[in-house]
Amino acid sequence: MKHCLVVDDSSVIRKVARRILEDLEFSISEAEDGLKALEACRQQMPDAILLDWNMPEMDGLEFLLSLRREEGGDQPIVVFCTTENDVAHITRAMRAGANEYIMKPFDKDIVEAKFQEAGLI
Amino acid sequence: MIASQFEYLKQYLKSQSGLVLSNEKQYLVESRLLPVARRHGLAGLSELVQAMQRPGAMQIASDVVEAMTTNESFFFRDTTPFKHFRETMLPAMLKARADRRTIRIWCAAASTGQEPYSLAICLKEEAQKVGGFRVEILGTDLSGEVLDKARNGIYSQFEVQRGLPIQMLLKYFTQKGDLWQINPDIRAMVQWRKLNLLESFSTLGTFDILFCRNVLIYFDQPTKVDVLQRMAKQMPSDGYLVLGAAETVVGLTDAFRPVPDHRGLYQTATAGQGAIGQSPFRARIAG
Numbered sequence: 444m445k446h447c448l449v450v451d452d453s454s455v456i457r458k459v460a461r462r463i464l465e466d467l468e469f470s471i472s473e474a475e476d477g478l479k480a481l482e483a484c485r486q487q488m489p490d491a492i493l494l495d496w497n498m499p500e501m502d503g504l505e506f507l508l509s510l511r512r513e514e515g516g517d518q519p520i521v522v523f524c525t526t527e528n529d530v531a532h533i534t535r536a537m538r539a540g541a542n543e544y545i546m547k548p549f550d551k552d553i554v555e556a557k558f559q560e561a562g563l564i
Numbered sequence: 565m566i567a568s569q570f571e572y573l574k575q576y577l578k579s580q581s582g583l584v585l586s587n588e589k590q591y592l593v594e595s596r597l598l599p600v601a602r603r604h605g606l607a608g609l610s611e612l613v614q615a616m617q618r619p620g621a622m623q624i625a626s627d628v629v630e631a632m633t634t635n636e637s638f639f640f641r642d643t644t645p646f647k648h649f650r651e652t653m654l655p656a657m658l659k660a661r662a663d664r665r666t667i668r669i670w671c672a673a674a675s676t677g678q679e680p681y682s683l684a685i686c687l688k689e690e691a692q693k694v695g696g697f698r699v700e701i702l703g704t705d706l707s708g709e710v711l712d713k714a715r716n717g718i719y720s721q722f723e724v725q726r727g728l729p730i731q732m733l734l735k736y737f738t739q740k741g742d743l744w745q746i747n748p749d750i751r752a753m754v755q756w757r758k759l760n761l762l763e764s765f766s767t768l769g770t771f772d773i774l775f776c777r778n779v780l781i782y783f784d785q786p787t788k789v790d791v792l793q794r795m796a797k798q799m800p801s802d803g804y805l806v807l808g809a810a811e812t813v814v815g816l817t818d819a820f821r822p823v824p825d826h827r828g829l830y831q832t833a834t835a836g837q838g839a840i841g842q843s844p845f846r847a848r849i850a851g
């Protein structure tokens with residue numbers, strides 16, 4: 444079973460994402476900001492990370508840039524999941540090492556399609 | 565809606581579009597036709613069916629057919645057919661049409677355009693191999709309304725996120741507010757035409773590759789047979805037919821045979837072992 448870290452400051456979003464990803468047979472852990480996510484990754488690198496952009500402490504982009512510099516940090520497949528839906532943001536995320544990008548709002552079909560694109564399912 | 569009205573609706577849809585409405589599909593009728601009724605200021609389905617039967621109710625009747633036959637679609641739907649397109653059909657056709665340097669593709673249930681545009685994107689991605697070839701894509705659909713949308717190539721954020729990798733979105737689309745429009749060079753690769761599959765195909769010309777996915781399932785057996793046989797007549801002896809995952813030609817027609825190990829892919833039955841290398845001229849005569 445693949446492991447996915449869900450990083451979002453909204454507990455509601457984390458809950459929705461957890462339900463969708465558990466249906467897709469992922470085991471889930473959660474983090475509420477980039478800093479906590481980075482700590483979690485240092486403990487154990489997940490297979491996948493569903494990543495919000497705007498969060499307190501450390502935002503998604505900073506987290507991603509830091510993650511990719513960590514040992515083994517090139518391994519997780521990172522799927523952004525954010526309300527930022529303009530080309531400039533998407534381009535920045537992809538340049539920073541994201542593998543896929545979901546524009547909120549999302550549903551199960553979108554998560555499934557994007558995880559397929561990213562080679563996770 | 566009373567039984568005789570449902571019966572009328574069934575007969576009407578069958579005659580106009582080939583759609584076979586089984587009695588279990590009553591829920592579909594409600595979910596699709598209530599908005600049509602509302603749009604025409606009618607109270608419900610009974611009133612809608614009554615209105616359809618009045619003389620001069622062409623617009624209502626055509627809205628009903630459109631609403632019942634429009635299917636959801638998304639980019640690179642089911643993935644496999646597009647893999648087959650890039651890895652099997654396209655290489656075979658580039659070889660077989662090396663003299664004429666023209667390949668014609670027909671999407672027979674183009675709906676809102678995602679399938680033809682996905683093929684156009686595949687061709688862009690294979691631009692090096694396809695260079696020097698003229699590839700025509702024709703998208704047809706029963707519904708004029710969906711073809712208008714297809715022609716504009718404007719999709720919602722939801723639509724561009726189902727099946728389309730983000731890199732392709734950035735590469736082939738332009739953002740317009742919350743919507744995304746497919747770029748003019750991709751749009752220019754596809755031609756659109758309103759066409760009912762029950763009507764003649766003879767004015768369309770011939771096609772090397774035919775995508776006809778998830779539309780035969782709505783037809784009854786004799787209609788499926790008729791449509792497939794008439795499609796075969798528009799194809800050369802080495803043409804490819806792509807059906808939906810839940811569809812088959814087996815038991816319907818001998819005009820096509822399954823391509824081994826390629827689910828959903830069929831080839832014109834007259835294609836022999838040497839068909840791939842056959843000259844286009846001979847292929848045309850045989851087709």
